[in-house]
Amino acid sequence: xxxxxxxxxxxxxxxxxxxxxxxxxxxxxxxxxxxxxxxxxxxxxxxxxxxxxxxxxxxxxxxxxxxxxxxxxxxxxxxxxxxxxxxxxxxxxxxxxxxxxxxxxxxxxxxxxxxxxxxxxxxxxxxxxxxxxxxxxxxxxxxxxxxxxxxxxxxxxxxxxxxxxxxxxxxxxxxxxxxxxxxxxxxxxxxxxxxxxxxxxxxxxxxxxxxxxxxxxxxxxxxxxxxxxxxxxxxxxxxxxxxxxxxxxxxxxxxxxxxxxxxxxxxxxxxxxxxxxxxxxxxxxxxxxxxxxxxxxxxxxxxxxxxxxxxxxxxxxxxxxxxxxxxxxxxxxxxxxxxxxxxxxxxxxxxxxxxxxxxxxxxxxxxxxxxxxxxxxxxxxxxxxxxxxxxxxxx
Numbered sequence: 001x002x003x004x005x006x007x008x009x010x011x012x013x014x015x016x017x018x019x020x021x022x023x024x025x026x027x028x029x030x031x032x033x034x035x036x037x038x039x040x041x042x043x044x045x046x047x048x049x050x051x052x053x054x055x056x057x058x059x060x061x062x063x064x065x066x067x068x069x070x071x072x073x074x075x076x077x078x079x080x081x082x083x084x085x086x087x088x089x090x091x092x093x094x095x096x097x098x099x100x101x102x103x104x105x106x107x108x109x110x111x112x113x114x115x116x117x118x119x120x121x122x123x124x125x126x127x128x129x130x131x132x133x134x135x136x137x138x139x140x141x142x143x144x145x146x147x148x149x150x151x152x153x154x155x156x157x158x159x160x161x162x163x164x165x166x167x168x169x170x171x172x173x174x175x176x177x178x179x180x181x182x183x184x185x186x187x188x189x190x191x192x193x194x195x196x197x198x199x200x201x202x203x204x205x206x207x208x209x210x211x212x213x214x215x216x217x218x219x220x221x222x223x224x225x226x227x228x229x230x231x232x233x234x235x236x237x238x239x240x241x242x243x244x245x246x247x248x249x250x251x252x253x254x255x256x257x258x259x260x261x262x263x264x265x266x267x268x269x270x271x272x273x274x275x276x277x278x279x280x281x282x283x284x285x286x287x288x289x290x291x292x293x294x295x296x297x298x299x300x301x302x303x304x305x306x307x308x309x310x311x312x313x314x315x316x317x318x319x320x321x322x323x324x325x326x327x328x329x330x331x332x333x334x335x336x337x338x339x340x341x342x343x344x345x346x347x348x349x350x351x352x353x354x355x356x357x358x359x360x361x362x363x364x365x366x367x368x369x370x371x372x373x374x375x376x377x378x379x380x381x382x383x384x385x386x387x388x389x390x391x392x393x394x395x
Contacts, residue, residue: 123257
């Protein structure tokens with residue numbers, strides 16, 4: 001059994017992560033800036049309308065290409081690598097979830113990866129002035145493949161296709177297998193082949209980061225394979241260029257880190273992994289004082305999403321369902337300098353989610369629902385995405 005997943009057979013499976021989203025719609029018109037499923041051809045061309053229109057010209061820029069020894073393998077418990085101020089642009093790079101050890105279809109994680117080297121993180125970054133009760137806004141400007149190949153792997157004891165000691169299946173485990181995906185010249189799709197060479201397939205790229213988090217509360221040190229209120233290994237395709245992720249600060253400086261580049265993924269890691277690859281990352285960090293964010297929130301100009309993690313699935317659902325009713329009514333006068341003064345429609349009183357209407361050719365219905373019960377790469381969770389929700393009520 002692969003070392004990176006062996007612990008799963010000794011931990012109760014039931015922790016769930018859930019994303020709830022509300023998409024703006026205009027009555028009688030096609031959806032605006034709707035987020036397609038990751039891995040679809042439309043995901044390549046589509047980009048959310050960002051909250052951050054432009055980076056201020058005078059913004060300081062940190063350019064950092066970490067050495068392998070600079071990477072960390074926990075959220076919390078690691079000394080900051082850099083100190084940044086609010087309004088800093090960070091241009092960096094992050095390794096893939098296999099710590100760069102899986103390069104070919106012959107490389108099996110259980111054979112080539114050192115134990116504990118899952119999902120290496122770039123960081124942490126100490127944000128000056130950040131204190132518990134504040135919020136960090138992480139605007140994703142660019143996420144681009146850093147290599148001309150990516151890898152994926154399936155291992156016994158992990159994923160929705162096999163059993164564990166808590167969820168037994170009659171069928172035996174499938175053998176550990178790896179695949180290598182080679183990117184095309186434009187880096188817009190990746191191709192892989194079956195082990196016998198009889199089949200090959202192309203996957204359009206839709207890059208995002210599987211991990212983004214701050215240090216947990218109460219001095220905890222968490223593995224990079226779990227999610228939580230601090231963010232972590234959320235494996236959410238919405239952590240992508242054009243979106244802004246809001247994370248609550250738990251310790252002085254926040255200690256922000258990121259990693260686990262995904263070149264493409266569906267609505268979950270059913271087999272236990274996505275198309276994994278190193279990523280070039282450009283983001284812009286802002287500090288929002290005196291605004292708490294109990295669960296991670298993701299926004300663009302048309303959508304608001306909440307991420308909840310918990311055991312069982314119902315508890316994971318309750319966190320974002322309750323938070324969407326209490327989402328901050330952002331006053332433009334209180335916004336950080338980089339956030340646009342144009343509030344998303346859902347907070348301006350427009351009907352964000354009208355009643356469902358008949359499906360038109362080439363269109364999705366006005367109220368969408370997707371569900372995925374895939375096992376996540378956090379080692380002790382199952383993931384699901386909830387139906388689209390009504391807009392937060394105005395107060």
